[in-house]
Amino acid sequence: MSHAHPSSAASHGTASIRDVAELAGVSVGTVSNVLNRPDIVRPATVERVHAAIKELGFVRNDAARQLRAGRSTTIGLVVLDVRNPFFTDVARGAEDEAGRDGLSVVMANSDESPEREATHVAYFETQRVLGLLISPIGDLGERLERLRSSGTPAVLVDRVAGGRRLSSVAVDDVEGGRVAAQHLLDLGRRRLAFVGGPADLAQMQDRLAGVESAVAKAEGASVEAIETLGLGFEDGRRAARALLARHAPARPDALVAGNDLVAIGALQVLMGEGHLRVPDDMAIVGYDDIDFASAAVVPLSSVRQPRDLIGQTAVQILREEAEDPSLAPRNLVFKPELVVRESTAGRAWPRPSPGSAGGVAPARA
Amino acid sequence: MSHAHPSSAASHGTASIRDVAELAGVSVGTVSNVLNRPDIVRPATVERVHAAIKELGFVRNDAARQLRAGRSTTIGLVVLDVRNPFFTDVARGAEDEAGRDGLSVVMANSDESPEREATHVAYFETQRVLGLLISPIGDLGERLERLRSSGTPAVLVDRVAGGRRLSSVAVDDVEGGRVAAQHLLDLGRRRLAFVGGPADLAQMQDRLAGVESAVAKAEGASVEAIETLGLGFEDGRRAARALLARHAPARPDALVAGNDLVAIGALQVLMGEGHLRVPDDMAIVGYDDIDFASAAVVPLSSVRQPRDLIGQTAVQILREEAEDPSLAPRNLVFKPELVVRESTAGRAWPRPSPGSAGGVAPARA
DNA sequence: GGACAGCTTTGAATCGATTCACGAACTGTT
DNA sequence: AACAGTTCGTGAATCGATTCAAAGCTGTCC
Incomplete structure (x- = not known):
């Protein structure tokens, strides 16, 4: 089978550019040209080649194309x-x-x-x-x-490329954490907790740092970091159960979550299992402002990223x-922006300032 | 540059199997064998080749491999x-x-x-x-x-492959629709609505058909189909607004949604904008039982698929x-299974039968 | 009629990995 | 020492698309 012509695309298998060339009565080079630079090929030829392509159901093999292109x-x-x-x-x-x-x-x-x-x-x-x-x-x-x-x-x-010669597109997570915490502090909360993880994830470190920086500037305020294994619902649920296990005075009065999934998981357990009121007993800010945030048990305040x-x-x-x-x-x-909803600014708590809930960044609905 | 040896992988660019062969002092065939059938190559040779691979940072070019393999x-x-x-x-x-x-x-x-x-x-x-x-x-x-x-x-x-010579893996959507509707009918609801679309989507047709078949067997029950453009939150919200625009007696008393996203969107608007009580004024069943279903404003009953x-x-x-x-x-x-939660079986309504809420299919949490 | 420009088409070389028929080297037997 | 039997390794052919130098062709103009 060494010098023989390649098998025609007869019964099965795929047609190659050679089959097309043969059927159209042109060379493979021409077929390739029709495919890539049709303008340099005579219109009549283009048409003939196209007809052959159609008849054979030819589909370009990208592996070969790629091999050549590198x-x-x-x-x-x-x-x-x-x-x-x-x-x-x-x-x-x-x-x-x-x-x-x-x-x-x-x-x-x-x-x-x-x-x-x-x-x-x-x-x-x-x-x-x-x-x-x-x-x-x-x-x-x-x-x-x-x-x-x-x-x-x-x-x-x-994630920002630290030091390395690499490009990056990120959102200022420190700022995000800061804004979330500041909002809670403005509402009068003092015992904050940051729930997220794993701790070696840069985003988590930054968001936590932002929270800490805001807290540092506020009178009598404190934060604790509650590390989770990941950033899913279940992680939020687990963290919330840990909080519920404490007696009430030892619990924080506000949560900044590593992301919305964690926030929603926590929200669910705090209300459902712990019968806490949100935001009354515990205010919660999420992160990402995913679509579900506004549809949660209590619509979730969240830090939105573009x-x-x-x-x-x-x-x-x-x-x-x-x-x-x-x-x-x-x-x-x-820059991230905070979207305020009921999980922090519910009826029972004073809203930060008139129009702020809708003004900072209007919820989509 | 025609007959010259390929450029060494010197400054930049990637090393090829030929560079490896040269460095290891063997033929390309042997390198390939080391890569694919190391057992037929003498251990000492394998080692030499591996050393060369490592030194050059060689990475197999999948395009070439694929081209050959087809x-x-x-x-x-x-x-x-x-x-x-x-x-x-x-x-x-x-x-x-x-x-x-x-x-x-x-x-x-x-x-x-x-x-x-x-x-x-x-x-x-x-x-x-x-x-x-x-x-x-x-x-x-x-x-x-x-x-x-x-x-x-x-x-x-x-989706079931209808007629065509194709395999398929699907869930019985007619059954899913039927189960959802039957549940609502058992709870005493009579004016159902199916919210989903687009109407030419097979899943929607089947689910609707299932709902209709259950309704047909129930005394004095009716269904209407409310078509949406897609299956996202916003589609559910829009449909809900259309319902709210009607005067109350003309509204259905129960909804079967095309999926959970639609259900959650609708839930949100019905409660938030329409101030309806769910399930009291309107019971809702979703479809898919995504993780968010149990975290919704009112935890959502839903048809679970594996x-x-x-x-x-x-x-x-x-x-x-x-x-x-x-x-x-x-x-x-x-076969799908129904997961019952508060959006249909809330306190104000009689639960179907003792243990059924948890028994049909226990929620994960 | 011939030369030349411009437009088309040709076909061999190439990308990198795999395959396989063949040959070399080695082992062991008599 | 010669030969059969193994074990290893070789290198050319191959996959299919692209490229590009060179050849073919057409038409124009002198």
Whole structure:
């Protein structure tokens, strides 16, 4: 079978560019030209080739195309948790932006596990993706720099690239934590708690730092950090149960949660199992302002991040770095904004100031 | 540059198998063997090759591997809505199962648009993925059959393959609708409404049909269908506003929602804007039993589907069909189960029967 | 009629990993 | 020491699309 012509795409299997060329009576080069630069091919030929393509049901083999080009047109996105609406929204933003250039975004889930994360990065590396968007959990700095110097740029998402020569798109988490805490302090709360984790997650450290900085400036106020294993419902529920186990005076009077999932989980247990009143007995601020926040048992005050924008911007930067690898890394930081709802400013508590609940950032509904 | 040796992986760019071979002082064939069948290579050689691989930071180029193999080891998953937790849970199930065989799952979002869906299917086709998992919106029957006969199997997810020679993994939506309606009827409700859409979505048709069949058997009961454009929060909110615009006697006394997102959106508006009591004035049953269902303003009764299992099973079937394309298509249908919570069985209304609320299917919390 | 420009098309080389028929080297037997 | 039987390693062919130097063709103009 060495010198024979390739098998025709007869009964099954897929037609190749050669089959098309043969049927159309042209060379493979011409078919390729029709596919990629139709303007330099005579119209009549273009038509003949198209007819052949249609008749054979030819579909370009991207593996071959990619092998030649050296790079694919796919962007890899590794998120901490697919089930967290924050990340799916970021993904949507990225998809939209990528689509404009005919690029695709492919999503993988690290589930907050550095091992899974490493696996996915390695996978995308073998795929020679155009670039990587990562919301990192493990320490990838070195690895990503190596990747970058071998032609695969990476952009950190939802995390500022500290020191490393890497671009990032993030939101000022310190500010977010500060704003959340300040709001609670303004409402008269004094014994705050920050619930989130794992503690080595940069976002959590920053948000906690923000809370602490606000508390430090407030008379007689204190914070304690309650670490959770992850950032899902169940983590919030567990933390809330731990709080309920204390006797009432030892409990905080306000919670800043690491994200909305944790906040909602906690909310559920505090009210359902502990019969506490929210916000009366315990005020709660979430983080991310996911769609569910406003639909919770008690609509949740939350720190909103421009999710779509994060995804879009990350893709833009990635695209630019892919084209010009010598570009200096950029670190974009967006400002978060607080959305006030009943979980902090319920009827029983004085609202901060007239119009503030709707004014800071109007809830969508 | 025609006959010259390939450039060494010096300053930048990636090392190829040839660079490794050269450095290790063996042939490319041997390197490939070390990579794929290390058992047939002398241990000393294996070691030498591994050392070279490490020194060069060699990473296998999957495009080339794939080109030769004809197929990739990636499974494409096209979902209706990434933001719907139902689908991310299915994706998790699929990922877990695929991971067992070293396969990867890549997710794309059709957003209930047949055009985007077609684009994604085409994309996966050019990628020569191992197979496709699709929760279809448009009419893909013909296309998928063609794909299958050209070696790319597809499994329909959350939808029974009607007539077509395709496998599918679904849940009995007619039964789900029936159970939801029967529950409401048992509680004494008589004027039901089904809220969901778009109307041409098979799942919606089936669920509605189930509701109608239960209603038909109940004395003096009626249903109306309220069509929504999609299945997100906002769709539920809009539908609820339409209901509130009617004068009270013309409103239904119970809602079956197309999914939980719609249910939660409706719940929110009915209570928040309409000041209705749920379930007193309006009982609501959702669909999917996503995690948020139990955390809603009023914890939501919902029809639970075995989400993880759907994903896992779909991957299993896909794998089998990829290995043996002659396999007859299988159509698996799981049974849904009703989870009763306060949105239907609140204090003000009699519970169906002792223990039933927890017995039918205990809530996770 | 011939030369030349401009437009089309050709086809061999290439990307990197895999495969496999073949040969080299080695072991053990008689 | 010769030969059969193994074990290892080799390297050319291959997958399918792209590229680009070179060849073919058409038409124009002198």
